[in-house]
Structures are given as C-alpha cells and as structure tokens.
Amino acid sequence: MDLTKLQHEFLKQLLSALAGEPSRQFTYVTEWLGYLPFGQYHWIEVAGQDLSTTFPAKWQLSDLETLERAGHVRRVSEWQNPNDELHRKITYEIRKI
Numbered sequence: 001m002d003l004t005k006l007q008h009e010f011l012k013q014l015l016s017a018l019a020g021e022p023s024r025q026f027t028y029v030t031e032w033l034g035y036l037p038f039g040q041y042h043w044i045e046v047a048g049q050d051l052s053t054t055f056p057a058k059w060q061l062s063d064l065e066t067l068e069r070a071g072h073v074r075r076v077s078e079w080q081n082p083n084d085e086l087h088r089k090i091t092y093e094i095r096k097i
Contacts, residue, residue, distance in 0.1 A: 001070040007063050009056045011072055014044075014094060017051050024094045025076060026051075028064055032086040064092065071095060 003011070018024055030042040042061065043052040067073045073092040081087035 001066070003066065003070060004063075006056050006059065007066055010059050010063050011067055013051075013055050014073075017044075017046050017054065018094050021047060023047070025091055026094070028061065028090045028092065030061070030086060030088055032084065064090075068092070 014026065018026065025046075027045045028042065029045055033041055043050045044055065045051070064073065068075060072095055074095055076091045076093050078091070079089045
C-alpha cells in the first residue's frame with residue numbers, strides 16, 4: 001500500500017516519538033471542547049503527553065487508519081464515552097521501530 005507524503009512524515013514522527021519509550025503504544029484521543037469557535041479536537045498521546053504539535057499539519061484519523069491497513073500500526077484497544085459520541089480513545093502499537 002502506498003502512503004502519501006503526509007503519512008510518511010506522520011509515521012516518521014511517530015517512530016521518533018516512541019524511540020525512547022519502553023512501550024511502543026500511543027493513543028489517539030478526540031473530544032468536543034463544547035464551545036465555539038472550537039469544535040472537535042484530536043491529538044496523539046505518548047505516555048500521557050500530547051505530541052500532536054510535532055506532527056504534520058492536517059493529519060487525520062484516516063491517516064492512522066491507512067497506517068493500520070498498511071501494517072505499520074496495530075489497534076490495541078478502543079474506548080467510546082457512552083454519553084458523548086465525540087469522546088473516544090484508540091490505542092495503537094507501532095509495528096516497526
């Protein structure tokens with residue numbers, strides 16, 4: 001599966017972020033901030049820290065899903081807030097370090 005330039009950069013940043021971590025896991029988090037002009041927000045956490053500012057602009061969940069289909073990451077778990085459909089966490093494990 002061919003990755004876009006953005007997805008290659010995204011994968012490179014994930015590998016870099018996880019290089020010093022004992023766990024190869026990271027979490028995609030999304031939630032609704034609840035007021036305008038802010039809407040749904042998403043980020044990547046490694047060891048509880050938001051690393052999204054180091055990732056390419058305009059990355060999306062679909063980029064993670066493409067990395068998953070290509071075999072670079074594996075979905076470990078998923079949680080959805082039963083009271084808020086926009087609040088969810090998906091934990092992934094990087095497959096290639």
